[in-house]
Every structure is written in C-alpha cells, then in structure tokens.
Amino acid sequence: MLTFTIRRLLMAIPTLLFISLIIFLILDLAPSDPTANLPLTIPPDVRADIRASLGLDEPIHIRFALWLQQFFVNEPLNLFEHWTGWNFGGEDRTRVISWQTRSPVVDIIAQRMPQTLWVVGTAYIVGILIALPIGIYSAYRQYSIFDQAGTFITMVGFSIPPFFSGVLVIVIFAVQLQWFPSVYDTTHVVIGWDSFVIQIKQMILPVMVLALQITSQISRFMRASMLDNLTQDYVRTARAKGLKESTVVLVHVLRNSMIPVITVIALGVPQVFGGAIITEQVFKVNGLGHLLIGAIQSGDLPTVQTLTFIFAVLIVLFNLIADVLYGILDPRIRYD
C-alpha cells in the first residue's frame, strides 16, 4: 500500500504539470487585459510598460516557466515563512498577483477559504450524517413507506437546483418567518456564545440548501449499495450463525456497502473546497466559489488560473485518497 501511494504521488507530478500547462494555455487564449479597467487617459505606451512589468511581453514558454516558479517555489516558501516566522530573504520574490485587486492571489484565497469550509464543509458533513442512516434504513425496509418517502424527497432534492431552493428557503424562513438572515455576513466574528448563535443562524439556510443536495446523492448511493449487499449469500450465513439482526446489517452488510460509498464521499471533498458557486451567490457567502465567479467576470486570469489549478490538485489528491481507502476497506484490493 505504501509503495502504491508513493508511486501514485510521484505519478501525480507529471499529471499536475500537464494540467497546469493546459489551464495556462487555455486561459492564454482569453482576450483579458490587466490594464483594461484602468482609466482611458493612460497612454498606450504606459499600458505597454504596465504589461511589461507584469511580464506579459515575454514569450509564452517563459511566462509558463515563471508561473511555475511563482506557484511551486515562491508561494510555498512564503506560506512557510508566514507559518514559522523564519525568513529566507524573500522580500523580492515575485508572487501571483490578482489583476483585479493587485494583491497576491494566495492571500485572497486564504481569506476566502474559511467561509467556504465553514458553510460548504458543514453542509457536506451534515448531508453525509443524514444520508447514511436514511440510505441504510431505506434499503433494509425496501418499498416501505419510509423508503418511498425517502425516494420521493431525494428525487426532489436531486432535481431542484439551488438557485430555486435557495430563494425558496429565503422566502419562507427569512422573509415570511424571519427566523434566519437571508445574507451570510462574512465579517461576523465569533467571540462568545451570542455571536456563536448568530453564526449558526446565518449558516442554517445555505447549509440546508446544500445538505439537501448532498443528502440526496449520498443516500441514493448508500441505499443502492446496501441493496446490492443485503441479498448476498454471506448475509444468510450471518443470519444462520444466529447473529442479531443489527449485527448482520450494521456489521456484515454495512462494512461491504461502505466501500463504494466511501470513495464517492472522498471524491466529493474537492467540491467542498471548490465552493458551491450558486449557493454562495444566493446567500452572498464570500467564499471561493464567489471569488472564482468574480474573477472570471472581471477577466482576472491569475486568480482564475490559481483557483482552477488548486482544484485540480485537490481532485488528484482525493482520487488517490479514495483509492487508498478502497484498498483499506476491501481486502480483495491489494495494490502491491
């Protein structure tokens, strides 16, 4: 398993380099110009100087190499210095700068990340915690009232897009009932119990909308996987041993059923970091999805490029984690 993991990690390096090249080349096709939103009175030669100062007059391979250096060497060193307080004399290291805000992209991402993780991450965990019992019980009592109701609700959750369900819960809970705020206040700081309650309250609506989607997906997976296993011969063997029904279902069947579900859950984690673009828009959560959309709209290529690449890294990483989990859970899978 260890050899497998190391081999996969090494293989991830060329994969990610290739992905970064593709992202770079595609974004290079975009007609975005960092000086486009500067005042029109700036003469063309000054604009050319500005572009040159950003390195944009270099040939494409030089620019790609410089980006690689900034992203893989300069930014990690910066982070390292920031965390440890040491100094490697990095004052003149160039950083990936956002064209829109003129500040380093990584710093912006570091600011936005907590919002996304709080809202989307909580929704993911809540969604999974609700989905697993529903899936297990629906499968165990297939075609019961509970199962039928569960199927109906998950189908609804599947098919209603968040721009509808988001607005719907705002109308119901924020406008009519006035229980929760409709806008997520990013500047809110938790300092005590009261502010914590406010934080929870403002999280409830976006979390509800996202958790509905996540629950729908995962519970369907869980149910299907349980159904696959409940009819297996080994379940009859477990019953023939005189084991309790709860042991049969929650030990013998569940352990087998979790194998595909765990991988689906692991593969979904990058999406958590990616943010829920639409839901973040609806509730004005100032997270990564929000950042990405804003960057795309204003042609802020460095931000788009960095975010896209970070998502790519997460996807590759969690694919690997899913594979490793698969190997741990299923003794029939041995990678070595």
Place this chain on the structure above:
Amino acid sequence: MLDGATPSVLDVKDLTTTFKTRVGAVHAVNNVSFNLKAGELLGVVGESGSGKSVTMMSLIGLVPSPPARVTGGPVMFEGQDLLTASNEQLRKVRGARIGFVFQDPMTSLNPVFSVGFQVMEPLRKHMGMNKTRARARARELLDLVGIPDAARRLDDFPHQFSGGMRQRVMIAIALACDPKVLIADEPTTALDVTIQAQIIELMKDLRDKLGMAVIWITHDLGVIAGIADRVLVMYGGQIVEHAPVRDLFANPRHPYTRALLLTVPNVRGERAQRLRVIEGQPPILRAAPTACPFRDRCEHAFDRCSRENPARRLVGPVHDVACFWDPETGASSDV
C-alpha cells in the same frame, strides 16, 4: 445402524411455506412432515424448485418474512417448537444447536472479514468465549476440517482460499458450537468433482467423530447413495417418497423417483443408450395443491391423480410414498 428406537432430534409436522409475490402466492412447501434421528444422515433430493432448501430454511426462520409465511407445525427441536419460538430464541438455536453449510462457498463467506473473525463469531456469540479462547478454538476447528497451517490462515481473507477450502471454513463455522443438527444445503454442488469427494469424505468423518445428525440437501443421487441413511424425495413442495437409502435405490415406488434414477448415467450399462430425461417442467405452485403435482409428467397418471393429491402411504416398515400407482402390480388404486 439406526433403528426405530433411536430418538428423534427434529420432528417436523405439516410444515407449509407460502410466498406472497406481486403476481400471487407461491406455495413453495406444502404439508411437509419428517423426522431426523440422532446421528443419522438424512438425504433430501429433488430438482431445483422442489422446495428442498425452503423447507429447511423455513423451520429455522431463515426465509425472509414477509414475503414468506410459514404455517403448520409443530417443529419440535430439543423440546421447543421452532415455529412458535421468538426470534431471540431462534437466534440461540441457529448457529449454536443447528449449523448450516450453504451451496456456494465463493459467496457464502463475507469477503471483508478475515476467516478467523467469521469462525470466531458464533463462538463469541453463543459460547460467550473471549477473543483468546475463541481464537484457539477457531484454530482447532480449522484443523478439524483439514485446513493446513490453520493458525496462520486465521488471519487470511476468504478470497485467499480455494473453493474447497472455503467450504471447509463454512463447515468449521457450522460446527463451531458443536451443533446437534447440521443442515447442508447442496454443499458440494458448486465444487469440482474431486473436491466434492473430499468434502463428502470430510462430512462423513465429522459425523462419525462428532455424532451430530445431518440433513443433506442435494440433487445428486450419486452423493445420496454414498452417504445417506434415509432419503426424502421432494417434488412440487411435497415429500413424494421417503425410504431408507437401500430401499430407495432397490425398490423405488414413486414414478418421479423411478424417473430420477433413470436419469443417472450408469457406467456398466450399454454405451449407446442415451440418457433419459424427465419430459416437461416442474409445476409452478400458484395454489395449494389439490392434485398430484407430478401428474403432468407422469407416465402412469390417471383420472384420480388430477382430482386428488395422494397422501403418503406406508409401503414398507420405514418406506412411504405419495402415489396411487403400485409399481409391482401396475394397478392403480383408483376410486
């Protein structure tokens, strides 16, 4: 050998199992009665769908209910009626007093747990053993069923065992708590012929060593001839003939049994002869039987067979048959 004085360990009366399905009821088992004597090996033969497995699963509550409904009885085992017993009481019988070996050893073991864990499970559950003792006992059991290097193999997973070895593991699990009765549901069907012979030898050995009674479900008459003491022949969810194994092969009474015996290839017979088949399909048991289930495929059928379901009648000391036709005289007890 066994005689009438040997006490019964399992006494089944009028067991009936019905499955409710979307297209109507299926009467899978109809009024099945039999008994099992201590230490004997009772063979149950019949083609697929004849109700052999469902009968045995029903009496210990292993058929899913719903859709199944098990009625009739009593099914007496160790002074207890299994049909009226609670789930909790049944669980104490299953795996402890009655062990099971199933057909397909490839799928009957849980793929994600080690073999040791699966053998230890009934020991810890029914015998209250702690981990260390259960492990020691599991090692003994694997030794007993002839798995080499048992101590090391406890930590292996089912996929690391061959089919024959997995079936030995299943037998070890079934025998773990020293059961009074072992129900083997086609334990050799999914195995190669050479492995079949090994497993049959092993079961005979174990029966002699441990003295439990065995119910051996199969559709292979050759296997039955080699190991059984008594045989039940099932057809259409009923017992159509019951006899000691010698009587059954020497003097089969039911047309179905006779036909079944003709389908067995004989190495000493004429080579040119084609193997006989029983024409037609087994019945679909939509309603409770009111006629002989075999009548459509029977070459001796007459009017009465479609009016009335023949009851089992004695034709020898321990030989009974559910048929109106008498093979000796060729006469039909037509009324």
